[in-house]
Amino acid sequence: xxxxxxVLGIVIGVAAVIAMLAVGxxxxxxxxxxxxxxxxxxxxxxxxxxxxQQGPGGPGTGRSGNNxxxxxxxxxxxxxxxxxxxxxxxxxxxLEGNALLTFSGENTTATLTGATPEYFSVxxxxxxxxxxxxxxxxxxxxxxxxxxxxxxxxLFGRADGVVGETIRIEGQPFRIIGVLTARGGGAFGSEDNxxxxxxxxxxxxxxxRGARDQVDVIYVQAVSAEAVPQAVEEISSIIRQRHxxxxxxxxxxxxxxxxxxxxxxxxxxxxxxxxGGIAGxxxxxxxxxxxxxxxxxxxxxxxxxxxxxxLGARKKDILLQFLTESSLLSLIGGxxxxxxxxxxxxxxxxxxxxSGTNFIPIVGTDAIILSTSFSAIIGLFFGxxxxxxxxxxxxxxxxxxx
Amino acid sequence: xxxxxxxxxDLVKTYMMGEFEVNALRxxxxxxxxxxxxxxxxxxxxxxxxxxxxxxxxxxxxSGEYILDGESVADxxxxxxxxxRNRKIGFVFQSxxxxxxxxxxxxxxxxxxxxxxxxxxxxxxQAALEAVGLKDRMTHRxxxxxxxxQQRVAIARSLVNDPAIIMADEPTGNLDSKVxxxxxxxxxxxxxxxxxxxxxxxxxxxxxxxTQRVIRLRDGELDPDYDENGKKKS
Numbered sequence: 001x002x003x004x005x006x007v008l009g010i011v012i013g014v015a016a017v018i019a020m021l022a023v024g025x026x027x028x029x030x031x032x033x034x035x036x037x038x039x040x041x042x043x044x045x046x047x048x049x050x051x052x053q054q055g056p057g058g059p060g061t062g063r064s065g066n067n068x069x070x071x072x073x074x075x076x077x078x079x080x081x082x083x084x085x086x087x088x089x090x091x092x093x094x095l096e097g098n099a100l101l102t103f104s105g106e107n108t109t110a111t112l113t114g115a116t117p118e119y120f121s122v123x124x125x126x127x128x129x130x131x132x133x134x135x136x137x138x139x140x141x142x143x144x145x146x147x148x149x150x151x152x153x154x155l156f157g158r159a160d161g162v163v164g165e166t167i168r169i170e171g172q173p174f175r176i177i178g179v180l181t182a183r184g185g186g187a188f189g190s191e192d193n194x195x196x197x198x199x200x201x202x203x204x205x206x207x208x209r210g211a212r213d214q215v216d217v218i219y220v221q222a223v224s225a226e227a228v229p230q231a232v233e234e235i236s237s238i239i240r241q242r243h244x245x246x247x248x249x250x251x252x253x254x255x256x257x258x259x260x261x262x263x264x265x266x267x268x269x270x271x272x273x274x275x276g277g278i279a280g281x282x283x284x285x286x287x288x289x290x291x292x293x294x295x296x297x298x299x300x301x302x303x304x305x306x307x308x309x310x311l312g313a314r315k316k317d318i319l320l321q322f323l324t325e326s327s328l329l330s331l332i333g334g335x336x337x338x339x340x341x342x343x344x345x346x347x348x349x350x351x352x353x354x355s356g357t358n359f360i361p362i363v364g365t366d367a368i369i370l371s372t373s374f375s376a377i378i379g380l381f382f383g384x385x386x387x388x389x390x391x392x393x394x395x396x397x398x399x400x401x402x
Numbered sequence: 403x404x405x406x407x408x409x410x411x412d413l414v415k416t417y418m419m420g421e422f423e424v425n426a427l428r429x430x431x432x433x434x435x436x437x438x439x440x441x442x443x444x445x446x447x448x449x450x451x452x453x454x455x456x457x458x459x460x461x462x463x464x465s466g467e468y469i470l471d472g473e474s475v476a477d478x479x480x481x482x483x484x485x486x487r488n489r490k491i492g493f494v495f496q497s498x499x500x501x502x503x504x505x506x507x508x509x510x511x512x513x514x515x516x517x518x519x520x521x522x523x524x525x526x527x528q529a530a531l532e533a534v535g536l537k538d539r540m541t542h543r544x545x546x547x548x549x550x551x552q553q554r555v556a557i558a559r560s561l562v563n564d565p566a567i568i569m570a571d572e573p574t575g576n577l578d579s580k581v582x583x584x585x586x587x588x589x590x591x592x593x594x595x596x597x598x599x600x601x602x603x604x605x606x607x608x609x610x611x612x613t614q615r616v617i618r619l620r621d622g623e624l625d626p627d628y629d630e631n632g633k634k635k636s
Contacts, residue, residue: 304501307499307501309484314481314516394461399499
């Protein structure tokens with residue numbers, strides 16, 4: 001019973017380590033996966049540069065964040081030039097904002113993107129029904145909209161059979177021409193609560209920007225994943241030339257999927273270490289529990305130790321006996337803990353699936369090996385003191401002990 | 403020349419009890435022949451227990467010489483003493499001192515295990531249990547046995563290593579008189595059959611009567627009122 005409680009300390013410690021590492025690894029894998037699903041050959045071009053906002057932006061340098069020239073449609077067209085940028089496959093300039101969508105009393109706020117037909121393939125979207133914006137819609141500045149499934153459900157309570165209905169976006173009527181398939185939660189929040197209208201329509205009626213032809217983000221698809229660095233170079237030089245910015249003072253930022261991956265991997269890496277560290281502390285506490293119970297056990301079994309010595313047990317024999325007991329205790333705890341931790345990780349995974357998040361905790365062999373050996377070492381380490389106390393008892397005293 | 407199994411010469415044992423120095427043994431000398439049955443008697447505080455611990459190699463004398471079965475043990479270190487206890491001495495305690503987690507057989511096997519014996523351990527332990535008449539109780543645990551049976555297991559354990567001497571500390575102290583008699587006759591029989599030297603520490607005169615010789619202690623010395631055969635001087 002008491003040994004059981006002691007083992008429980010180790011069980012909880014090991015289970016915590018396993019579960020925490022599994023959740024950490026799972027989060028990492030999930031984020032890495034969702035970033036990969038963006039497409040490995042996708043680049044994002046934003047206006048403004050991280051350096052110009054905080055770095056050499058003082059009065060002495062002559063340049064500041066205010067001098068940033070916005071990206072424009074002609075920038076996008078220049079990037080799309082196959083001669084200037086042979087590594088670029090497709091270019092999709094967008095205007096991005098949020099808008100209030102209403103349909104007969106129901107209303108919801110969703111992201112609103114002014115997009116071109118290229119956006120569909122650049123972002124690797126898929127239609128659940130209907131069609132995406134085509135060049136006719138662009139030229140005619142037509143009032144048509146493509147909805148993400150979540151936005152559709154918010155308005156209609158369902159995501160199918162809504163093509164042809166007319167909704168209002170910021171009070172203006174738009175006809176639904178298509179609904180996208182669900183993509184699940186992404187690294188940038190849900191991409192399903194969205195609406196897409198023709199670029200030109202957005203430009204003239206809904207998302208007005210300071211400069212004519214201004215765009216918010218230019219999505220660029222490189223010809224292949226290997227060509228991404230090359231594409232970055234080409235795009236940079238085109239925009240630098242057009243904006244007449246000196247090298248080192250870029251007024252734009254190009255993000256690639258690899259950049260996102262690095263950022264998120266470092267975040268989840270810190271998270272995993274942090275969680276594992278907390279779990280490790282509970283393992284340490286469990287080890288102290290083992291030491292405690294072993295000390296009690298040595299006191300309780302003083303007579304037994306005395307008897308064993310009378311029968312010819314040497315110090316080594318007694319030491320070995322108690323060390324074996326303590327490491328066995330914590331090893332058993334470790335094994336139960338692994339199963340328990342696995343269970344916790346599995347339950348977390350099920351909960352995540354049930355709540356619609358694509359997130360599977362991963363129980364790694366490294367976590368298992370780490371926590372098993374760690375718990376055995378803890379058993380040994382915290383067993384040494386009680387065991388040596390037992391081994392050094394005087395047989396006469398020990399036999400007389402009541 | 404007599405075959406002495408125990409040769410004790412000027413045994414002195416002094417230990418500190420708090421601030422006070424206690425002279426438990428003040429120079430005791432005696433010899434015990436191989437195969438002899440000897441009892442050690444004395445009132446409490448006479449140094450009886452200290453004598454038992456010293457003869458049983460559980461403790462070292464402060465000074466003096468103790469030769470057990472040809473080996474001088476007074477200057478041995480802890481592990482050497484453990485080995486001597488294992489090979490040459492069998493203990494029988496008043497309160498049996500069996501390990502409750504082990505079966506009768508497991509308890510008897512224990513000294514063999516510490517002797518480093520691996521093969522034939524079981525057979526030897528079984529033979530010892532048969533010798534004390536517990537052939538059909540081998541797989542019982544101590545709490546499933548009566549007091550007399552437990553003491554028989556303890557006796558089997560004490561003789562399983564073919565020791566030079568068996569030290570019995572009040573072996574019948576926790577038993578009623580009938581069972582106590584059985585245990586005494588078992589010990590005396592084993593002595594007759596095997597020729598194992600038997601040293602019984604007791605304060606019961608009836609027990610002492612059954613032994614060939616009584617060593618009487620008083621105040622850490624041999625009682626001067628008795629001769630070396632335990633007979634009262636007139």
